[in-house]
Amino acid sequence: MRNIWTIAQKEYKAYFSSFTAYLFAFVMLLVVGVLTAESIVYSLSMFGQVPPPDVQVVIGPVMFLLVFASPAFTMRLISEEQRLGTIELLLTAPVRDAELVVGKWLGSFLMVLTLVSVTLIYPAALNLMTSPGIDQGPMISGYLGLLLVSAVFLSIGVAVSSLFSNQGASYIITFGVIVVFWWIFGILAQVGDGNPVMRFLDLASHFYDDMMQGVITLRGVVYYLCLTAGFLTLGTVSVETRRWR
Amino acid sequence: MIQVEGLTKDYGMRRAIDNLTFHAEKGEILGFLGPNGAGKTTTMRILCGYMPPTSGVAKVAGFDIMDQSLEVRKRVGYMPETVPLYPDMSVFEYLKFMADLRHLPDVEDRIDEVLEVVHMTDRSESLISSLSKGMRQRVGVAQAVIHKPEVLILDEPTIGLDPAQIVDVRNMIRELGKERTVLLSTHILSEAQQICDRVLIINKGRIAAEDTPERLQARLTGSGRVFLKVKGDEDGLEATVRKVSGVLTVYSEGDGAYEVGTVAGQDLRPEIARAVVKGGYDLLEISPVGMSLEDIFMQLTRDEPQPPAVSDEGFEEEHEQDSPETA
Numbered sequence: 001m002r003n004i005w006t007i008a009q010k011e012y013k014a015y016f017s018s019f020t021a022y023l024f025a026f027v028m029l030l031v032v033g034v035l036t037a038e039s040i041v042y043s044l045s046m047f048g049q050v051p052p053p054d055v056q057v058v059i060g061p062v063m064f065l066l067v068f069a070s071p072a073f074t075m076r077l078i079s080e081e082q083r084l085g086t087i088e089l090l091l092t093a094p095v096r097d098a099e100l101v102v103g104k105w106l107g108s109f110l111m112v113l114t115l116v117s118v119t120l121i122y123p124a125a126l127n128l129m130t131s132p133g134i135d136q137g138p139m140i141s142g143y144l145g146l147l148l149v150s151a152v153f154l155s156i157g158v159a160v161s162s163l164f165s166n167q168g169a170s171y172i173i174t175f176g177v178i179v180v181f182w183w184i185f186g187i188l189a190q191v192g193d194g195n196p197v198m199r200f201l202d203l204a205s206h207f208y209d210d211m212m213q214g215v216i217t218l219r220g221v222v223y224y225l226c227l228t229a230g231f232l233t234l235g236t237v238s239v240e241t242r243r244w245r
Numbered sequence: 246m247i248q249v250e251g252l253t254k255d256y257g258m259r260r261a262i263d264n265l266t267f268h269a270e271k272g273e274i275l276g277f278l279g280p281n282g283a284g285k286t287t288t289m290r291i292l293c294g295y296m297p298p299t300s301g302v303a304k305v306a307g308f309d310i311m312d313q314s315l316e317v318r319k320r321v322g323y324m325p326e327t328v329p330l331y332p333d334m335s336v337f338e339y340l341k342f343m344a345d346l347r348h349l350p351d352v353e354d355r356i357d358e359v360l361e362v363v364h365m366t367d368r369s370e371s372l373i374s375s376l377s378k379g380m381r382q383r384v385g386v387a388q389a390v391i392h393k394p395e396v397l398i399l400d401e402p403t404i405g406l407d408p409a410q411i412v413d414v415r416n417m418i419r420e421l422g423k424e425r426t427v428l429l430s431t432h433i434l435s436e437a438q439q440i441c442d443r444v445l446i447i448n449k450g451r452i453a454a455e456d457t458p459e460r461l462q463a464r465l466t467g468s469g470r471v472f473l474k475v476k477g478d479e480d481g482l483e484a485t486v487r488k489v490s491g492v493l494t495v496y497s498e499g500d501g502a503y504e505v506g507t508v509a510g511q512d513l514r515p516e517i518a519r520a521v522v523k524g525g526y527d528l529l530e531i532s533p534v535g536m537s538l539e540d541i542f543m544q545l546t547r548d549e550p551q552p553p554a555v556s557d558e559g560f561e562e563e564h565e566q567d568s569p570e571t572a
Contacts, residue, residue: 003346084331085327085329088323089323091294093346094346096315243296
């Protein structure tokens with residue numbers, strides 16, 4: 001456990017010592033801020049009143065940005081260790097392969113957690129503008145959904161990054177896998193009469209249809225957690241097999 | 246401290262190390278000497294638990310490298326050939342990370358101690374990316390000794406350093422080797438001669454010779470090789486010399502010069518001289534060849550078939566032409 005925390009801390013700090021963290025925070029706050037402001041201005045000018053107490057205007061864009069940002073957060077994690085040769089250091093330190101993989105993932109997750117927390121200023125602003133304030137339910141479930149989906153995305157990224165020493169390759173492949181889970185399954189679910197298996201596999205449906213609407217379903221949460229655990233296991237196996245290559 | 250028995254590692258079809266057997270005692274500095282690609286790094290990586298061997302057994306500090314890998318890793322300090330550093334960390338941050346991974350108590354005091362050992366106390370806050378090659382090497386050593394390992398494995402610790410830094414690092418290793426087992430690889434012979442208690446010459450994944458540097462030299466100096474030079478026609482000279490009993494090999498060095506390998510411990514110069522003159526050749530020069538460790542190394546690691554230069558107990562003659570490496 002202690003090793004996981006040591007590695008997670010190191011990764012978390014690394015985001016801030018490079019400009020990655022600041023760049024993403026900047027882009028995210030800018031985009032979400034512009035969209036939020038625009039929706040406020042829109043409802044004020046169209047209806048002459050403050051916007052509806054709905055945080056979807058914040059959560060939607062944050063989610064969309066995370067689809068693209070998550071692979072960027074994870075592309076460095078293990079790929080860079082392989083490129084620098086520091087993987088040799090980690091694999092000869094008394095650290096289990098699983099601890100390494102989970103630590104890396106946790107570092108990136110804490111980073112996303114930080115970024116997502118920063119966007120809470122927008123719901124807070126909306127809350128001030130509306131009376132009696134925003135609807136807390138969808139906000140909590142929506143933010144929980146954001147974090148759960150990020151957990152899955154980041155676990156995909158960590159697993160993929162253990163396969164490549166090239167960060168670009170890590171990004172592209174991670175993004176590809178995310179696209180499959182985020183869009184392709186959703187499209188397949190709508191073919192013909194609708195395929196319930198595909199609909200279940202579709203990461204996005206649990207988010208958009210349930211969590212963003214204020215509904216936390218057990219199967220959605222379990223699915224996200226299982227996927228995360230599954231990809232972290234794959235990542236561990238990949239690091240283990242690396243020793244045999 | 247280190248016991249290696251029949252260690253073999255294949256990379257696909259290529260055999261990197263072949264049935265290595267050796268051991269190192271506590272407090273011993275064992276030098277691993279060999280040309281590039283001889284299998285030094287592979288062996289070290291296996292001993293550190295970086296990768297498993299294809300077959301064979303190795304124990305480090307009493308723990309099996311396969312079954313008790315974590316225990317081994319706790320007790321080994323390893324510095325790979327390309328010192329693995331995180332360029333955007335400071336020296337202190339880097340050492341703290343390594344110390345935390347090893348669950349050390351009083352991390353800051355220990356970092357101060359190792360920085361003193363490697364003479365880097367004043368650079369603790371420097372970013373690693375701003376350090377010179379020599380300083381990085383020292384940070385690598387600091388990282389390897391931070392947990393006071395029983396076994397220290399250093400892969401080419403002086404490579405790429407300037408002469409002053411080399412002396413520095415060597416002194417440091419000698420100092421560190423006083424209370425722990427050190428396994429270090431190098432392809433610089435004088436280095437092995439200077440710091441190692443024992444040298445293991447490894448070539449094509451096999452041990453070619455093993456002894457103290459002094460004894461290796463003593464055994465071979467002045468025996469076993471004769472320099473021969475003739476003038477003019479030299480057709481058939483090789484065959485003539487080869488017929489002399491005790492001659493094992495004859496290499497032409499061009500221009501009438503030959504190097505004759507003979508069985509150790511006999512001076513065959515009179516016999517060779519007689520045979521050459523009798524054969525009608527104009528003998529210009531005949532002299533024994535003294536061997537430096539350099540020569541021993543060259544001879545042991547040469548591609549051609551070798552004379553059994555060192556035939557003694559503990560020495561394995563491993564000079565087949567059909568090395569598995571070509572497979």
